[in-house]
Amino acid sequence: MSAEISTATKTPAQKKKSRLPFLQGILPIIPSHIPTEMIAGITLAALGIPEVMGYAKIAGMPVITGLYTLVLPIAIFALLGSSRHLVVGADSATAAILAAGLVGLAAPGSSEYVALAGVLAIFAALFLIVARFLRLGFLANFLSRSVLIGFLTGVGIQVALGQVGGMLGVTTTGRGPIEKFFSAIQQIPQANVATVLVSASVIVIIIGAGFIDKRIPGALIAVVGSIIASYLLNLQSYGVSTLGPVPGGLPKLGLPQVQLTSAEIGQLLGTAASLFIVILAQSAATSRAYAMRYYESFDENVDLIGLGMANIAAGISGTFVVNGSPTKTEMVDSAGGRNQLAQLTTAVIVVLVLLFLTVPLQYMPNCVLSSVVFLIGIRLIDIKGMSGIFRMSPAEFVVAAITAVTVVVVGVEQGIILAIVLSIVIHLIHSYRPSDATLVPMPAGHWQASPVDQDREAVPGLVVYFFGASLYFANAVRFTEEIVRLVDEAKPKVKWLTVDALAMTDIDYSGADTVRQVHTILQKKDITLVLANVTDHVKQELDRYGLTKLIGEEHIYASLPDMLAAYRKETNQVEEDPIGEETPES
Helix, strand or coil: CCECCCHHHCCHHHHHHHCCCCCCCCCCCCHHHHHHHHHHHHHHHHHHHHHHHHHHHHHCCCHHHHHHCCCHHHHHHHHHCCCCCCCEECCHHHHHHHHHHCCCCCCCCCHHHHHHHHHHHHHHHHHHHHHHHCCCHHHHHHCCHHHHHHHHHHHHHHHHHHCHHHHHCCCCCCCCHHHHHHHHHHCHHHCCHHHHHHHHHHHHHHHHHHHHCCCCCHHHHHHHHHHHHHHHHCHHHHCCCECCCCCCCCCCCCCCCCCCCHHHHHHHHHHHHHHHHHHHHHHHHHHHHHHHHCCCCECHHHHHHHHHHHHHHHHHCCCCCCEECHHHHHHHHHCCCCCCHHHHHHHHHHHHHHHHCCHHHHHCEHHHHHHHHHHHHHHHCCHHHHHHHHHHCHHHHHHHHHHHHHHHHCCHHHHHHHHHHHHHHHHHHHHHCCCCEEEEECHHHCEEEECHHHCCCCECCEEEEECCCCECCCCHHHHHHHHHHHHHHCCCCCCEEEEECCCCCCECHHHHHHHHHHHHHHHHCCCEEEEECCCHHHHHHHHHHCHHHHHCHHHECCCHHHHHHHHHHHHCCCCCCCCCCCCCCC
16 A cells, blocks of 8 residues: 555656665755755754653653654664655654553553563564565554544643643642543642743743744753753752753663563553554554655555664664654654655764763753643644534544543543544445445436435336445445345336446455345346446456356446447337446446
């Protein structure tokens, strides 16, 4: 399921790039564009460092591990992925799923917790790599856009609610985000005034910078400013808690060291499966959007290897699961970045920060991170997207809203499982109730579609039934019932029942058995079953199931005009309307 541009529209450089097993997101390199890519990479570092520190907080990981996601993982995907635009790093949705999956296994921020997060990243990587070899990139399409909007909105609400206590400087109680939120609200009279002022300042700076120019690194300004203020004004003496000593230097490489029981392995594998679905869906959707924007190609299955290896890199470098990030991808694109050189530049910048600039981080107030994460959560609440779904498809809005509520009230993992199930249910509903109609020939070769319940014959004795979906187990009964009703209620008596198979791209075993049953029913009524607009693939399936022999080769036509001409010839009817060779309007 690759989003490919045609070979004819590719440049020679793109054709050469597509044959390489790596560097697809970098080559070809245009020397004159290198300065722009480097500036985009510096911009990503400036905007992304505070963001990934916030995601580390969401994940329950030490703050420094957020920076680790922008070293090896981002560089590995830049080298092995196919997308020229996708930025891989810490992400709010996967961070929230990780935190939910590790509840009860270890204390957040502890060495055991960090090791378990590494194991989880490696498990998610294994899912991604196996999916690559099974060519399961198409699974990204099974998480509908409406359900994904609801899921991310729920994550945003959950994340935002959980940060209110930190912004007020109070210790919250309760298990879920709602309980923690009400606990924080009840303690407003005990809130630390200095902490509240710092939190408010951070929010004003970030939002204000965004209003002036989205390219201004408001979060970075807020973080640096708060560190300087904390050091100069000794904010700790006013009751403002700070991060404390932060380890410097590059991440240590090695497999996570942790003893796991079979029950814990099962729990981690379940969480990894949820992470795999979100990584696949969100990364593919982001890559596809930017590939379409710039008329470029990308291969979801190649990206699976890049994402899998990036997560292995995360697991062995002491950090947590990474994902294709829409926000960071847009940061690079807005700064003019057009290939993965920008991401490699970011990795270099973060390495320099880790080597020389971690000491000042100890002065950063904890409420600053809470404020940054709070705003990340608010941005995830897609009011515009939800209202758009409500206007255009109220039924899908209900599904999206149920997903969001499940994430907030029950949990992120349960929300993603529900999102997957609901996406499949939506697909089944659409295919169970396909766009079907009866067709009538019109002048100039057109065919007019009418609702099935109008029981219109194409010409006396001929009913043309358009079935707007593949024929499979879920809609087979509907297919049979509508055909039987059409022939029973038609006047005059039906001689031929023609199924227009233009939209029928596949027939499964149950569908084939249904065709046999329909043939038998019609045969008993002395009615001939005919197929038209049969594609080569469906014709091969008819041959394989023995349906071609059953129906008769002479009753399978490549087009409706051919079928209509054959019917008139057999029934000695005079052609009243000129029928051309145009595609039917159905």
